[in-house]
Amino acid sequence: MGRRSVLGASAMLLLPSMASAMPQASTMRIHDHGTFTRLVVELSESIEASAFVLPEPRRLVVDLPELAWSADVSVSKTALVSAVRAGLFEPGRSRLVIDLIQATQLSQAYVLPPTGATPWRLILDLTPTTDDAFQAAATLNQITRIMPQGGTAMAVAKPAAAVEKTTTAARPTSSKSGPRKIVVAIDPGHGGIDPGAIGAGGAYEKTITLMAAQQLKQKLEATGRYRAVLTRTRDTSLVLRQRIEIARHAPADIFISLHADSIRDRDIRGLSVYTLSEKASDAEAEALAERENKADLIIGMDLTKESQEVRNILIDLAQRESMNLAARLATSLIDELKREVTLLRNAHRFAGFAVLKSPDIPSVLIEMGYLSNRVDQSSLLKEGYRGKLMSAVVRGLDRYFKEAQLAQRY
Ligand SMILES: [Zn+2]
Structure with a gap:
């Protein structure tokens, strides 16, 4: 030839x-x-x-x-x-x-x-x-x-x-390789019909996730390096499939779903980061994914017709590449977040979260804390605390993309 x-x-x-x-x-x-x-x-x-x-x-x-x-x-x-x-x-x-x-x-x-x-x-x-x-x-x-x-x-x-x-x-992000900004899809968990967890003091998860998402968007865009797309900007219901579609149409380089769930043991507190896996890392993560995957059911979707692709948790080749990148992103995020906030033990966990199943976008879910715990709840209701947390997320993203760029040299 x-x-x-x-x-x-x-x-x-x-x-x-x-x-x-x-x-x-x-x-x-x-x-x-x-x-x-x-x-x-x-x-x-x-x-x-x-x-x-x-x-x-x-x-x-x-x-x-x-x-x-x-x-x-x-x-x-x-x-x-x-x-x-x-x-x-x-x-x-x-x-x-x-x-x-x-x-x-x-x-x-x-x-x-x-x-x-x-x-x-x-x-x-x-x-x-x-x-x-x-x-x-x-x-x-x-x-x-x-x-x-x-x-x-x-x-x-x-x-x-x-x-x-x-x-x-792993797109190059230096200025000489074009004007493109890194696009981050931010997904405030729950919303509308689905309040998510309801805290020990009555706080709604859906309200906290939206406030945190708006802060993260503002902080990302203030750097000049990122463009942020929110899957919802108001208190509206959204099926899991739509959250993924919004990210894919952006088109997003990274997907971050924000949550603050509750757990039976009210003493448990701390932040954790979840990535997709066929096998859950532990029983708690598995139960959490099961609860989160019911979100479509909660807002009244017919699950026999909707979201089959999302629900099918079999993992293909393209998915696996995104999962590897998501695991690297989770590590970078935790490295920055641990300087600022209390983490759950084994802070990086895995489970079959439907919302993390974009085949083409590395996706993570951040449980910012447990609303079932009074300390976590009162922290998450404070703008300053959420701001500190979201600043650490921005630094974690910076770290991830810097490492991805360095990796391209070899
Ligand atoms: Zn949630």
Whole structure:
């Protein structure tokens, strides 16, 4: 492959274009930036595109509107890319095929508007990924939509294909790799018909989770590095499936569900962080997940028709990758939270929480404390205490993303 097809393609593409109305692709360049490889195509106007990967041999395919190509695509080989081909795929559609040397993911993709003498640009940032993650993305027909400006990339499904997308949580976050902010979905537990736990002094879990979520959003966005999306901003009912869907449509890099439940033993207090697992870490975690998973039942959903996908706790390949990242996130959060607040013993626990079952978003559930305990309840009702707790969550996220970025160097 490679050599001959690249030369053939570039010779063909250097022919002057007959078309005039269609967008022009004038220049293509590729460069290794250490942690990622960037491919840039200069364009005469704004376009939308979509990308997906193919196995055997590994390729990244980018579908574009029909373009008049005058760009030379015989780019030099990089650590991740052996060759690039481009051309008309079918009337109305041009295609870019990038031959990959190793398992690679499209970590960022966007179309940038002109600045000064620089025209519109399609920017594709590639980073290494695991063989398993690549295989999962290929098997699940993951498609990334590439939109003009802002750097938003949204996963959509091919018709009649599974709607799955492997995680891109380890996206580069330095300013040189684009304007994209890390998107955190914050899920205030319960709401509306479902009050959640009712505290020893009458406090509602749903009220405390919403107040904490709003504080976390404010603190995250104050850093300038994050954008926060709340699954609810008012006292409304929400099924578990909707909470996941809101996060996926954001599209969120991280999902944090906030809770403050109760437990029979009123002496038990302290914060804990939960991640998804087929097997619960202990009986308490299992009972807690069972109670939380009844949330849809509480707000009157027909569980025979709804949320089957969420309820099915069998764990697939893409899910497993997200779970590994969620476990790393839980560790980072606990490392920061333990400096500020009392933790439950074995503060990182696992269970089959339905709301943590986004296949593509590392998800954690924070039990901020127990409303059944008077000390925890009075603490959680204080804005200052919640603020201290949420500041530690921001630092935990910073730590997680910093480590994810460092890990990409190897
Ligand atoms: Zn709860």
